[in-house]
Amino acid sequence: xxxxxxxxxxxxxxxxxxxxxxxxxxxxxxxxxxxxxxxxxxxxxxxxxxxxxxxxxxxxxxxxxxxxxxxxxxxxxxxxxxxxxxxxxxxxxxxxxxxxxxxxxxxxxxxxxxxxxxxxxxxxxxxxxxxxxxxxxxxxxxxxxxxxxxxxxxxxxxxxxxxxxxxxxxxxxxxxxxxxxxxxxxxxxxxxxxxxxxxxxxxxxxxxxxxxxxxxxxxxxxxxxxxxxxxxxxxxxxxxxxxxxxxxxxxxxxxxxxxxxxxxxxxxxxxxxxxxxxxxxxxxxxxxxxxxxxxxxxxxxxxxxxxxxxxxxxxxx
Numbered sequence: 338x339x340x341x342x343x344x345x346x347x348x349x350x351x352x353x354x355x356x357x358x359x360x361x362x363x364x365x366x367x368x369x370x371x372x373x374x375x376x377x378x379x380x381x382x383x384x385x386x387x388x389x390x391x392x393x394x395x396x397x398x399x400x401x402x403x404x405x406x407x408x409x410x411x412x413x414x415x416x417x418x419x420x421x422x423x424x425x426x427x428x429x430x431x432x433x434x435x436x437x438x439x440x441x442x443x444x445x446x447x448x449x450x451x452x453x454x455x456x457x458x459x460x461x462x463x464x465x466x467x468x469x470x471x472x473x474x475x476x477x478x479x480x481x482x483x484x485x486x487x488x489x490x491x492x493x494x495x496x497x498x499x500x501x502x503x504x505x506x507x508x509x510x511x512x513x514x515x516x517x518x519x520x521x522x523x524x525x526x527x528x529x530x531x532x533x534x535x536x537x538x539x540x541x542x543x544x545x546x547x548x549x550x551x552x553x554x555x556x557x558x559x560x561x562x563x564x565x566x567x568x569x570x571x572x573x574x575x576x577x578x579x580x581x582x583x584x585x586x587x588x589x590x591x592x593x594x595x596x597x598x599x600x601x602x603x604x605x606x607x608x609x610x611x612x613x614x615x616x617x618x619x620x621x622x623x624x625x626x627x628x629x630x631x632x633x634x635x636x637x638x639x640x641x642x643x644x645x646x647x648x649x650x651x652x653x654x
Contacts, residue, residue, distance in 0.1 A: 520542060
């Protein structure tokens with residue numbers, strides 16, 4: 338394993354110039370500080386908020402600050418693998434972990450070796466909906482392969498959101514039609530290598546790694562379109578605006594209208610409605626967007642998948 342900002346690799350100002358008109362008195366002479374040998378350990382300055390305690394910064398916090406300073410993701414992770422002779426390097430990202438309704442969705446994107454970056458591509462969370470929609474078709478045209486996978490609400494409730502998210506990632510990767518290495522956003526995932534092969538986990542990968550940033554845009558646009566379609570079937574929850582997140586509008590609608598088959602019953606927000614003092618709800622509606630494992634889908638399930646999720650990716654609908 339390489340101990341860098343990339344995790345597992347298995348078998349995804351300068352000081353201002355003083356204006357010339359301002360006179361500055363020369364500073365008094367100060368005796369030079371004693372030299373510190375390279376071997377001398379220097380303790381960090383104590384935390385001003387907690388006297389006597391050294392300031393400690395987590396690796397995740399350092400990664401977040403680095404991502405903030407990075408205006409655009411780079412190809413340095415991909416180039417290292419391309420130089421090693423790998424061609425099909427996939428960036429993977431997910432969307433829809435926190436919402437109270439709708440599936441969790443992941444996208445995997447392979448870009449051509451030594452490709453030129455698409456101007457404006459960066460972490461989807463830093464882009465407006467219009468910017469994402471404009472970049473989305475360009476990414477699809479430039480990509481060598483794009484795969485999208487999802488885990489249904491029923492799977493989220495059965496597995497938990499953590500495992501369901503990784504299931505969606507694996508499905509997206511399988512739909513690429515082959516890959517040699519995966520770059521995934523986040524921390525190392527337990528037993529992920531057994532399913533996808535060699536991969537690197539990159540903290541803040543959607544802000545730092547170009548392929549992952551592309552995947553983040555594809556995933557976000559696809560899921561937003563899917564939630565808009567579901568909103569037409571279940572009006573009143575504002576899914577076309579909130580994408581299933583538990584906004585004030587969404588919570589109020591859950592209290593008034595009840596919950597649907599697309600609400601995550603394992604989530605606290607939903608449980609407060611189900612087990613609170615609200616009306617008894619009809620939970621009999623079946624989950625129609627059941628995205629099972631690709632290799633086990635029967636023809637009817639495959640038709641549901643192809644007519645529901647994938648057209649949102651392939652078309653502008």
